[in-house]
Amino acid sequence: ITFDIEARTDLPKAKDNFFPSPEVQSVIVKFVKDYYMVYDSDDRTGLMGAYHDEALFSLSVAYNSAVSYKQTSLATYIDDSRNMAKAPKDGGRRQKLKLKSGNQVVSQLCLLPKTMHDPNTFMLDCGISTPVMMNFTVQGVFKETSTKSDNPPIRAFSRTFVTVPGGSGMLIINDMLTITNPSQDQRLSAFKNPAPTPSSSPVPQTAP
Amino acid sequence: MGLTEEAQLKVDQACQAAKEFSKLYYETMDKKRHLLAKLYQETAEEIWNGNVHKGKDEILKTLGELPATEHKVESLDCQPIPDSISPGQFTVIVKVYGTVSYTSNNLRSFHQSFILTSQNNVWKIISDTFRFQDKY
Numbered sequence: 001i002t003f004d005i006e007a008r009t010d011l012p013k014a015k016d017n018f019f020p021s022p023e024v025q026s027v028i029v030k031f032v033k034d035y036y037m038v039y040d041s042d043d044r045t046g047l048m049g050a051y052h053d054e055a056l057f058s059l060s061v062a063y064n065s066a067v068s069y070k071q072t073s074l075a076t077y078i079d080d081s082r083n084m085a086k087a088p089k090d091g092g093r094r095q096k097l098k099l100k101s102g103n104q105v106v107s108q109l110c111l112l113p114k115t116m117h118d119p120n121t122f123m124l125d126c127g128i129s130t131p132v133m134m135n136f137t138v139q140g141v142f143k144e145t146s147t148k149s150d151n152p153p154i155r156a157f158s159r160t161f162v163t164v165p166g167g168s169g170m171l172i173i174n175d176m177l178t179i180t181n182p183s184q185d186q187r188l189s190a191f192k193n194p195a196p197t198p199s200s201s202p203v204p205q206t207a208p
Numbered sequence: 209m210g211l212t213e214e215a216q217l218k219v220d221q222a223c224q225a226a227k228e229f230s231k232l233y234y235e236t237m238d239k240k241r242h243l244l245a246k247l248y249q250e251t252a253e254e255i256w257n258g259n260v261h262k263g264k265d266e267i268l269k270t271l272g273e274l275p276a277t278e279h280k281v282e283s284l285d286c287q288p289i290p291d292s293i294s295p296g297q298f299t300v301i302v303k304v305y306g307t308v309s310y311t312s313n314n315l316r317s318f319h320q321s322f323i324l325t326s327q328n329n330v331w332k333i334i335s336d337t338f339r340f341q342d343k344y
Contacts, residue, residue, distance in 0.1 A: 009275050009311050014344055015258030054290040062283035064341070066307045066315040084227060085284040099219060099287070101211050123343070125255050127335040128323065133293065135301075137321055137337055156341055158319035160303055164293055174287050176303045178319060183342045
């Protein structure tokens with residue numbers, strides 16, 4: 001005879017992307033697709049129209065302390081990182097400048113390393129969706145393409161957006177990006193699946 | 209264009225709230241989980257690794273059933289939702305990155321974002337999205 005106080009040790013099963021409705025799903029999926037197409041291009045100024053006049057952007061960077069491999073330096077991002085979990089050396093004066101607003105947002109995005117995101121790794125979760133506001137998070141991996149190295153660093157990210165109606169549909173009012181290093185699984189699976197071929201591609205599918 | 213003085217004040221208040229909140233939330237989650245109820249608004253929604261839980265009671269039930277946890281925050285950031293979007297309502301987004309270990313399980317990295325809104329001068333979670341960095 002035992003006591004019924006044994007705590008459970010298993011975790012509930014994870015599910016893929018969460019959207020409250022198929023309508024919200026199609027809006028967000030299209031938005032994310034369009035957004036990263038421009039974000040991954042040579043010129044991010046094209047994103048200007050995606051942001052509200054009062055938009056805010058901030059970046060936070062941290063190493064992944066759950067992995068054992070030797071991590072790639074995050075030095076390129078540290079100066080712009082607003083991570084408040086680390087005590088600022090100057091008492092927080094510079095930290096204030098790291099929150100970008102209005103037209104500073106896209107200028108800041110242009111300064112970050114050039115990227116290529118792997119849409120096959122994306123996981124999307126929509127938290128709030130009302131007629132006046134939407135909140136969703138995109139998680140996944142990207143590689144830095146501005147480096148000349150044959151082996152460009154692969155990073156993991158999570159990005160939380162708040163959008164409001166406006167422009168040609170919705171405008172970003174809050175944009176929070178966290179960059180870290182990938183897990184071992186993310187490292188091994190990144191960019192392993194070919195990107196979907198654009199439907200307009202003239203190249204016919206050849207049978208193996 | 210930088211922030212107006214008024215907007216900067218809101219940012220400072222939001223940051224203060226985020227620091228206190230993240231400390232309080234994970235301490236409560238790890239050590240006295242039953243008290244988490246006080247942090248969630250009645251109609252809050254939580255998305256835990258893609259599973260949606262609606263309302264404070266359901267959130268508390270599912271969080272209560274998780275194995276014992278130990279969280280460590282590696283990164284914390286916050287932003288207020290600008291005034292013109294939610295006039296008269298102070299709402300902030302808190303974004304966390306860290307690690308969590310469950311009883312007899314390995315360390316996992318996670319991302320979590322909260323939306324907090326002030327109600328009678330008290331912060332309440334209205335939305336909570338949690339996901340492991342790794343698919344599992």
